[in-house]
Amino acid sequence: MSKRIFYYSIILAICLFNINTSNSNEKTLRIGLSGLPPSLGNPYSSMGLPSGHFWRSIYDALTSISSNGEVLPSLAKSWEQKDDKKWVFNLRDDIFFHNNRHLKAYSIENIFLYLKSNKAQHLYISNELKNIKNIKAVSDFKFEIITHEPDLILPRRLSLIMITDYDLWNKIGPSKYAINPIGTGPFRFVKWGKGNNSVILTSHKNNIRSSKNIDRLEIKSIPNALSREQALFADDIDLAENINHDSINQIKSMNYQIQIHNRSVILSIALPNTLHEKSPLNSHKVRQALNYAVDKKSISKYIFNELVQPASQGALEGTIGHNPTLKPFTYDLSKAKELLNEEGYSNGFQLNIAILQTRGSVQEFAFQKVQQDLMLVGIKTVIKPITPQDFINRFITNKWEDFNAFSLLWNNEPMRDVSRSVEYFSCLRPNPFFCDEKITKLIKKSKLKSTHKDRSIDLRNIMKELNDIAPSILLTSQPVITASTNKLSSIKMEPSGLNFESIVFEE
Template sequence: MLFQFISQKQLIRSIAKSGVVALVALGLAAPVTAADNAQTIRVGVPDLPPGQGNPYSALGTPSIYTWAAVFDALTLVDAKGVAQPALAVSWKNTTPKTWRFTLRDGVSFSNGEKLTPEAVLTGFNYIKSGKAGRSPIVRELGGVASAAASGPNTVDFVTKRPDPIFPNRIAALKVVAPKHWAAKGPKGYAAEPVGTGSYKIVSWTANKIKLVAFEGSWRAPKAGQLEIIELPERSARVQALMSGQVDIVAGLSTDNIPSLESAGQRADVRAAPQVMALALPVVRKDKKTKKLVKIDTPFSDVRVRQALNYAVDKEGIAKGVLAGFAKAAGQGATPAAFGYNPSVKPYPYDPAKAKQLLAAAGHPNGLSFTAEVVTGAFPGDSEIYQKMAQDMSKAGIKVTLQKITFPEWLGKYLGRKPWDGQAFALSWNSAPYVDSIRPIGLYSCFNPFTFTCDDKVKGLIIKANSEFDRNKRREILHQIHVANSENPPAVFLIEQIDVFGLSKRLKAFNQINRWVTYHEMTVN
């Protein structure tokens, strides 16, 4: 089967590092010609990428806000969950387990290297070598057996079993300049990153990345400069936008919208490709055996996990905290994700039912636990967790919220440090390939860092991952969502939204699954 699409404008990726880095030696400070050098777009974000400029160190936010300016993958998944051309212009199955990608002609990296099969294989080989450690991308490409150049402009990926959505999965693999990677290694590349994207980095300080237009990019930008500024506090991001210090701010909340609009600024509110949830761990990886073992926790009883879902007024959160812009969640996917099951509804708010279930599970006086949460990154997240805890208290459940930073959360999730609490904040994120199987597979028996393992879901995942018939595959995913509702691995809270603040001088803003199209934007 052959997949051929019309080329479209792509999005931009950017990088992250620590300390100040001068990149003139890499050819990254070439003068801007076609782009308007007088235009500088400034972006305020909650955090710069914790993995610096290594595109294999993380997925999703906050890194995506920066990497959208510098890096590209073979494909880019659009808002409808369809893989579109990026560094690859077409792809096809040559065998049930082999996907062949044809590379885009004439693409260069910002240091002058050319896009070749070797460039694509450089990142893949690093991921498969074991040197990437606990990077989440290792898991994303865990189903690939091998990859090799099949021609001067083609790359073949051989999967362990037939994979119907591999063109979507490969969107997670950003392509690096092979010679520069070989010379610098992962740590050196993180400090001096090179990409095919619209902008290239010229300096990096503790809280600011400065980039200039890469005129040789296959998706050259319209503005001459881009600055990405770390502003951890939401109030600081709002003030920066209101005072004209930045043109775009990410990670705002709905309660910021009235003040922005009254000041003549704008808000861009869109459904995000993820569900906010509270993970209820029942298994962990044993350090000696490397196998999943059960945890001694009240959450091991399904009735307790059901009770926690009944104990939260999710509709109240969506309508109250998020002013009706969001919807209550009943499963680990949003309507945009392939396989979302519209028949699976959120648990209704029923504290009496929650108490009954807790009593039946041996907790007539309720229970207490600590939940580790990250705040300040998503709309209303702090208020959502507070409302969740307040609701649970009415059912006899005492929740102590322990706030941690995203880098701390990531380190604990990847097993580098132990969790202090018994539950933790978790997003069921279908990006980058906008398919239910992404979070379902990530939080399953197949992931060594998982917190849950359901044998029924495990079997359905195996079936879904090898089913090429879209209708049959959709039905399998529907069954998984039913199973995860009946035997909930988490408290599903709300379908997340993204609120960006935009200055009135900014033109042509767009973002697809948080992939900001910086290259299309201009400022007056």
């Protein structure tokens, strides 16, 4: 008996050694993000960062946009435009959801029809499908889309729609699906942490973007930028997203890496003309005056350490529709006062600005600088942070109550095309906060173009017209800055978010 126990002890020790060795070889990437999606795993409720970092890890779209703006195949391996309103897409036949269900065309058809239905109209992403008249699976791996109006960039637009398992979505409902999300992406959901403030994902090897180096992702929501830096210094995370510009030198001095990811995103303050019948902001001269009153060069130099550019328009160079002839509004207090006086506001007026809460971000200092500058021309400015969920609700419904302006990004990602951000500042948006009939006609005209060249010309003209009527105070470009330990390399930012699957642990 004693010999048998001895042998069992040896076998157990060998097994434990093997288990520990396996775990020690498992490569876990620990990430600190500025936030996780309020809707958890529901990828249709909002768009942009930081949510996009998480969603692109779990989900794929039919197409993707490369860092240079090219439309690439993803779940769809190819597509063809049959006529000005009909497209045919061919799916890959080797894609499986994380629950091993085979992705087929009928699932694409059903999720699109759901997003177009009345019960999904509260979802942010449903607006992106409004031009789709019908979608129909014609075989297991082929489907066709018919649009109401010609849409030359439909493949680019479809990069916005993350694909979920519709059968499961329909069976358990959106709320339960959000808690246990199932996608086809490079990482598979495991569990949420306490208060849903963290999440664990594991590598999904049967994927077109599978990580060759990362076995496990641990993502923590750390809303405060300074707290993300401290977590990096304390070795609680390997990678910190959205680092402040004024922290770069300190981080480098402590032997950490800095990565600057330029994105076609412009920080601005939207100046609505539909909220109040007698609002001063209904006048384009008043809106121009506010732009002349803000010293954007100082914001770029002293707040963002010259890592950003004063904005000439709602896009960066390299974005489809960017107009290279436009220049930023000059800082000209005399011109600002002259325009205000012409419109009967020589004594200024009250301006209450809602800003999206960004804890510990230097964006707050940029908005404070805007407040100070506007006060110099008599604009009694109050800025008030509101939570992300409150902001989304107000933005969707256009119910701003006592606020008459709000912070807003001109976000041309992930499409790398100005059309979406331009529509936000138009009558075409549901519950529009800004409406100009001339701009709306130009947008509609651009959609009818049959060549990309003609469409780009139209978009550049729209950017010129928007510059003239000034629907926002344009501030600066907004890159995303990340910091990491030296053991990481190949840290890349795609238009949709951080490319976790490309990151490599250096030996």
